[in-house]
Amino acid sequence: MGSKYKMLEHIWGIAKQLEFSTVVDLFSGSGAVSYLFKCHNKQVIANDYLHMAANIAVALIENRSEKLLEDDVLLLTSNTNQSDSFVTRTFEGIYYVREDNEFIDLVRCNIASLGHPFKQALARAALIRACLKKQPRGIFTYTGLRYDDGRGDLRRTLREHFFIAVTELNEAVFDNLRDNKVYQMDALGLIVPDHALIYMDPPYFSAFSDNDYVRRYHLVEGIACNWRGVDIQMHTKTKKFKGYPSPFSSRSGAKNALETLFERYRNHPIMLSYSSNSYPDKESILGMLKSHKKTVDVVPLDYLYCIGNKKSRRHNKVQEFIFVAS
Ligand SMILES: C[S@@+](CC[C@H](N)C(=O)[O-])C[C@H]1O[C@@H](n2cnc3c(N)ncnc32)[C@H](O)[C@@H]1O
Incomplete structure (x- = not known):
């Protein structure tokens, strides 16, 4: 759910215009974006609080x-x-x-x-x-x-x-000759190197x-x-277990967490993948980023969501954006 596999070309099209040698993938999920950056010879720091996400990143990002x-x-x-x-x-x-x-x-x-x-x-x-x-x-x-x-x-x-x-x-x-690292923790607790590009693809509220x-x-x-x-x-019936606590599971928590991350990374270039049916909305994100960054751009991408929508079984047209701020 939420994999950016189909958007990798767009993501790289934007990232390649930025200057960085290290990238932090704060919410790495399937690892698709981390792997993209590894292929482009960047040092990758991948993080996600799921064990399964960290496990795949260890197997393919850290492992050379x-x-x-x-x-x-x-x-x-x-x-x-x-x-x-x-x-x-x-x-x-x-x-x-x-x-x-x-x-x-x-x-x-x-x-x-x-x-x-x-x-x-x-x-x-x-x-x-x-x-x-x-x-x-x-x-x-x-x-x-x-x-x-x-x-x-x-x-x-x-x-x-x-x-x-x-x-x-x-x-x-494969080995991209960089020291790639994987963490499995709450994104808000991660310490990252100076100057790294921060790529954020948080859960959308x-x-x-x-x-x-x-x-x-x-x-x-x-x-x-x-x-x-x-x-x-x-x-x-499913024998599931309780989800891990995340600020992104509530409306106010999601907003506060993004605000904290934008503030913390005010001196880092940021790329944020985001979707039009999420809260906070596009205008609010723009406002929040502008209060910490000198330049903010929004690149819209067209994307069709197929799963994860309880209220409708229909495909749901949403607009994906990438915010670029430095
Ligand atoms: C939209 S998905 C990321 C998808 C990823 N970019 C990809 O291409 O597969 C969001 C991810 O955030 C993770 N996540 C949710 N809350 C988190 C938190 N507080 N800290 C770290 N990871 C978190 C989820 O486990 C999920 O993998």
């Missing part, structure tokens, strides 16, 4: 050379008696068939045997990718096969998806939809953190 070799994959997928059967027991009949759940448990429990933390992150990222591909609409607010969206992906086994994901992720590992990432991705977030420190709401 570790890949999953044949022996690693064999180790990950070999039957041992290490499996705790947690997913098989907890999510029986909810998202996947038993064979898939057992495969998830097998890989989850074998990951610790991989020596290197980057290899472990790659394996977890591949497992997460496999789970997302096999879930209708890629989100875990649906249970069972009621929402079969007809994709061939739903007919593949989790094991097949995992092998494909391992190949794809391995191919994406809107009256039309909640921005609770954990509600949508709890199963894969659970895989990423091994359900440590969370309480599964066993009475719910």
